[in-house]
Amino acid sequence: MNEVLEETVSIKFNRQIGKDTWLMGFRSDNLASLAKPGQFLMVHLGRTTKDPLLRRPFSIHRIQDKNQLMLLYKIVGKGTLLLSCLKEDDSISVIGPLGNGFTISKPHEKTLLIAGGMGVAPLFFLAQSLNKVQKQKITMFLGFTTSQEVILINELKDLNIDLSLTTEDGSLGITGIVTDLLDEYLDRELNSKPVIYACGPILMLKKVAQMAIASNLRCYVSLEGHMACSLGICQGCAVKANNNKNKPYYYVCQDGPVFSSEMIDWQVM
Ligand SMILES: Cc1cc2nc3c(=O)[nH]c(=O)nc-3n(C[C@H](O)[C@H](O)[C@H](O)COP(=O)(O)OP(=O)(O)OC[C@H]3O[C@@H](n4cnc5c(N)ncnc54)[C@H](O)[C@@H]3O)c2cc1C
Ligand code: FES
Structure with missing residues (x-):
C-alpha cells in the first residue's frame, strides 16, 4: 500500500494558460518525494468552504524544482470554477498521492504518448x-478540438519530445483526430513494438486500446x-x-486510474 498524506498547501501561483484552462502550483516536499506519474490528488478548496463538499480528483501534472507540484485543470463546473478563483497564498487541502500510476517502460523500449485534450x-x-530513463526519443501525439484549446506545446518541445498535433477543425497542426496519427504510426512503426500510454476522452481511449490489443502492443490507459x-x-x-x-x-480510484488496455471491457464503455 502506497503512503498517502493529507496536507494543507499554500498556492504559489494559479494562472490561466488557455481557454478555460488553468495551471496551479504549490510546494510540498513530502508529496513531491512520493508522487509517481499517473497518480492523482483529491483536492478540497480549503477550510472556508463547504460547497462543493466533496473533494475533486486532479492528476499530478508536473513536478518542478524538486518540490513544486502543478495541477493542470479545465473549468467544467462549480469546483473547478472556484479553484480558478484562488490566488497566491490561498490554501487548499490535498490528499494523495492516490492511485497506482504508470508502469515506466524500459530504457530501450520505444514509447508513444497519446493525449486528448x-x-x-x-x-x-x-x-x-x-x-x-529512455534512450530513445519519446513520441507524443496531442489532439485538441480547436487551436484555442492548444496548450503546452513549447514546454513539451523543451522536453525534447517528438511531437505531433491534431485539431479537429484544422485550425492548428494536422486536421483530424489524434487516433488518425496512431493509425499511420502503426503502419510505419509496428515492428518497433512501442509501449503506448494514453489519457483523454473515453472514446479516444477505447479506440487506442482496441488498436493496441489488435496489434498486440502493451498499452496503458489512464481513466477518469x-x-x-x-x-x-x-x-x-x-x-x-x-x-x-x-x-x-x-x-x-483504487485499482487505477491506470489500467493495462486488456483489463477493461471496452464493449460497454
Ligand atoms: C483520476 C482523475 C484525474 C483527473 N485529472 C484531471 C486533471 O488533471 N485536470 C482536469 O481538468 N480534470 C481532471 N479530472 C476531472 C476532474 O476531476 C473533474 O473535471 C472535476 O472533478 C470537475 O469538478 P467540478 O466541480 O468543476 O464539476 P462538476 O460540477 O462536478 O461537474 C461538471 C460537469 O463535468 C462532468 N464531470 C465531472 N467529473 C468528471 C469526470 N471525472 N469525468 C468526466 N466528466 C466529469 C460532470 O458530469 C458535469 O457534467 C480527473 C478525474 C479523475 C478521476
Ligand atoms: S470514488 Fe468511490 S469507489 Fe471510487
Missing part, C-alpha cells in the same frame, strides 16, 4: 520521468471516473473488467 495533464509528468469517496466505497468510479471472474468491476 486535458489528457495531457498526467502525461506531462510521465514524459518528464521517461525522459530521465466520477469520484466521490476515492476509497473504493461509493462505487461511483466502477468500470467493467474484461473477463475477470474474481473481480467483475474495477474501481478507478
Whole structure:
C-alpha cells in the first residue's frame, strides 16, 4: 500500500494558460518525494468552504524544482470554477498521492504518448520521468478540438519530445483526430513494438486500446471516473473488467486510474 498524506498547501501561483484552462502550483516536499506519474490528488478548496463538499480528483501534472507540484485543470463546473478563483497564498487541502500510476517502460523500449485534450495533464509528468530513463526519443501525439484549446506545446518541445498535433477543425497542426496519427504510426512503426500510454476522452481511449490489443502492443490507459469517496466505497468510479471472474468491476480510484488496455471491457464503455 502506497503512503498517502493529507496536507494543507499554500498556492504559489494559479494562472490561466488557455481557454478555460488553468495551471496551479504549490510546494510540498513530502508529496513531491512520493508522487509517481499517473497518480492523482483529491483536492478540497480549503477550510472556508463547504460547497462543493466533496473533494475533486486532479492528476499530478508536473513536478518542478524538486518540490513544486502543478495541477493542470479545465473549468467544467462549480469546483473547478472556484479553484480558478484562488490566488497566491490561498490554501487548499490535498490528499494523495492516490492511485497506482504508470508502469515506466524500459530504457530501450520505444514509447508513444497519446493525449486528448486535458489528457495531457498526467502525461506531462510521465514524459518528464521517461525522459530521465529512455534512450530513445519519446513520441507524443496531442489532439485538441480547436487551436484555442492548444496548450503546452513549447514546454513539451523543451522536453525534447517528438511531437505531433491534431485539431479537429484544422485550425492548428494536422486536421483530424489524434487516433488518425496512431493509425499511420502503426503502419510505419509496428515492428518497433512501442509501449503506448494514453489519457483523454473515453472514446479516444477505447479506440487506442482496441488498436493496441489488435496489434498486440502493451498499452496503458489512464481513466477518469466520477469520484466521490476515492476509497473504493461509493462505487461511483466502477468500470467493467474484461473477463475477470474474481473481480467483475474495477474501481478507478483504487485499482487505477491506470489500467493495462486488456483489463477493461471496452464493449460497454
Ligand atoms: C483520476 C482523475 C484525474 C483527473 N485529472 C484531471 C486533471 O488533471 N485536470 C482536469 O481538468 N480534470 C481532471 N479530472 C476531472 C476532474 O476531476 C473533474 O473535471 C472535476 O472533478 C470537475 O469538478 P467540478 O466541480 O468543476 O464539476 P462538476 O460540477 O462536478 O461537474 C461538471 C460537469 O463535468 C462532468 N464531470 C465531472 N467529473 C468528471 C469526470 N471525472 N469525468 C468526466 N466528466 C466529469 C460532470 O458530469 C458535469 O457534467 C480527473 C478525474 C479523475 C478521476
Ligand atoms: S470514488 Fe468511490 S469507489 Fe471510487
